[in-house]
Amino acid sequence: MNREGILGRGVVRQLLPYLVMLFGVVLLVLPTLEGVVSRWLKLDESYSHGFLLLAVSVFLTVQAVKRHPIVAGFYPFWLVPLCLCLLGYWLGGLIRLQALQQLTLVPMLLSALAVLMGWRQVRWLIIPVGLLFFTIPVWDFLSWNLQLITVAVNKFLLGLLDIDFEVEGVFVYLIGVGTFEVAHGCSGLRYLLVGQALVLIYGELYLSRVRSRVLLFCCGVAFALVANWIRVFVIIYMGYETNMQSSLIEDHDNFGWWVFAATLVPLYFIARRLELQDEKCESNTSTETTFVQERKAVGVSLGVVLLCVGVTYAALPDKRSSVLDQPKSYGIDIQERYAPVFGAQLAGWRPQIQNPDWAYAQTLFDRQQISTDGSLDEQFYLGVFTYEFQRHRAELVQYTNRLYDTNLWVPEQFYKVPSKLNIPIQGITLKSLATGEKIHIAYSYMVEGRWETDQWRAKLAQVLGFFSERSDASLLIAAVRCGDCTPQESLLNFVETTFPQSVSSINQEVAGLSD
Template sequence: MTLERMQWAQVGRLMLPFVLSFAALAWLTFPTLEGIVSRWLKFDESYSHGLLMLAVSLFLVVRTCLNHPVRPGFYPIWLLPFFLALIGYGLGDILRIQAARELVVVPLLLGVLAVFMGWRQVRHFIIPIGLLFFTVPVWDFLSWTLQVITVEINQLLLGMMNIEFRVEGVFVYLIGVGAFEIAHGCSGLRYLLVGQSLALLYGELNLTRLRSRVVLFAVGVALALMANWIRVFVIIYMGYETNMQTSLIEDHDNFGWWVFAGTLVPLFFVGRWLETSALEQTNATAEVAAHTQPTPYHGIKRLTTGVVAMVALPLAFWALLPSTERNVRAEPAPMDLRLDGEQYGTLFSNRLEGWRPRVRNPDRAYVQTLFDRTKVSEGAGASETLYSAVYSYDYQRHSAELIQYSNRLYNREEWHTEDLYEVDVSGPATFRGVTIRNRATGKTIDIAYTYYVEGFWETDDLRAKLAQVRGFANKRTDASWILYGVSCDECDRQARLADLIDNTFDSVVQAVNQQYRP
């Protein structure tokens, strides 16, 4: 056997414990990993840098292995945090909270390394593997906070420009000009994630002191947020100056990346200044000396015990978890519900002026467009169109969840929001009302919606997601999205929306409860 073949055989023996353990872990977490990668492949969203960061992470792992040769052993003390991470994944699976499962993916990867490497070796891999945390789609819950901060900053800046405006929630109304919505995509989340990743990567490649890395990371976060604030302010200001005719309104994504690229210049200047500091150079010399310390050797029998444990634990969780069968319906089943009768008649359409919500993989669905018979004058057609819909999930699982990024109230390329309000209705549920305008036709419609999750009523996305945890104590597993809409030319749409809900809501709730109540 040649020396080259001996070296490859040795590499294979070193990698075998990790390969077997990662294979068992991938078997358990495959649906979650599939969901994460699917978000990476949506190149117009906040996680489109995921594939690039995966390649960078693999490069850093190989680089670290060359700088710090791995000597695998078995460190059983690290089985405890690995087991706790598996429990976290299992709870997320039982409660059907995808974000909880995604949160522990990176700790599980590091847990495998820690069991076979111990702290002395695994600490060098924390950043190369931890870099992937900025690609896991759990950061969306920051969006609302970032939106509010962006609105406050721009309110301050616009106040300095002697511009007449009004702010309501995430809407900025330029009096006599138009309105801007600081929507999810305007929160700056994508710039924050990329800025954090670049700062962490620069620190890993060029800095050795923890303090230097923390400083650079904080600067990266501040500049990424600042880039979004500048982008939104310039777009709003140019909209004001051009009476909403500026091309930046339609091309705001490309403009944002140019602004973000400009903020990287001071980031790398700060990084270079930290890199050439005297303390950083002294610390680098000490690190080289520390690398020469030998790593203890563990026998083959002990290593085999570790491999058996690390393969058995994920497979045991896979066998015990109740939702390993993740079937998704090809088409939703019809719901036993009709609202037409003495007061309402049926219109043959499943859209309202071209609008319909985007809902992914519901188990059951009801959609009906209506007209109010009392509002139809003799010899004339209906002056308004009413809409009612229910989308339900028997239980929530991967690719079939009520609160997921693919479920959208409307297509933002075709519609934009003009107003948000709370609908004044009686009953246990609260409804959030939204006025939207078609970008092409200028047609305006009003929509109201609420979430009914395992017996709890919510209108906020985060609270609807947390309702799954509250509902764990009861026997219900269902989740429904209930929507209403009104389109008319000369009526009070908000009042008509409230009337429609008051007249039909009991029938809708009865149909849902009849389907799901134990």
């Protein structure tokens, strides 16, 4: 056999333990990975860089292995963090909290590698593998805080100019001109993730000192945030100057990336300066340690890792749960007062809810409020959407589930609905961007028996639901469109009439599932 063949067989023999370990871990987390990759495929979202960063991670891993040859062994201490990661993944599956499972993916992979490599070898892979954490869709939890920070910064900047404006929540009202919503896409999350990834890659390739890498990382975060603040300010200011006619309002995504690219110029000079400083401080002494591979140790290490993964896989509930093509229909008894109108939308509005197990969505009118000429001054909408239990592509709080289409509707007012039902209910007034027509909606989440009006609190209610016998999650939403009526009063009466019947229907179905 020639030398190339011998070398090829040697490389395969060295890689085989890692490939087997990786196969076992991927098999365990495959349903979660499907959810992550599905977000990468959405090119207009914050995680569209996923495939590119995966390729960069592989490249940097190969480069690290070339610089620091790795030899497999058995390092039992690292079974502790591995088991903790597996426990977290199992717990996330048990309480139907996909975000918890996603959080464990990268630490689980690094812990499994550390069992085979030990700290002195796996440390070279922390950045190459850790880059994948910026592709995991758990960063959405930062979005709301980033939106509020962006609004606060722009409130300060607009206050320096002679502009008449008001700020409420994430909305900036330019008096007499128009309204801007600092929505999820304006939070700057995508620039933050890309900026963090870029400075970590640069640090891995060109910087040798930890202090330089940390300083560059902090600068990258700061510049990414500043880029978004500048983008939002310029868009709002141009909207004010052009009476909302500026092309930047429609093409703000491309403009944002140009601003972000401009902030990379000073960031590059900072990175280059740090690189030159590191070159001066480099030492010519080598501290590489030689490792001797023992087949017995490798076999024990691989066997223990696969055993832990196998036990977790066997303990996971509902590893693959089906999603219904069509939800089952609720039979909510409100026909004595309300009669249906053809259709399941109100003035072109309806909530965007994906893959519920049970649903009721109907436009209605009040039999008692028909005018003498037969016209309908008021129209109502009632929506009840329930998930028997939450899993991939069938979760109450997920990116694709929205109360309204932001391309068609803009919120004008937020308020609490003070009902007698003793449950929290959030109200919103929406205005159509096409017609200017307004509708008024009220909604509340019921997650495993707990009521919430905030999405993230509803998400966290799944954790508290671990101690509950229930596993269901529902959205109850009511809306009204009216002419001469008092909208919030009509909405309150509609909610107090229909929500108790809706909750009763939900409880009946949940009781039927537990029998």
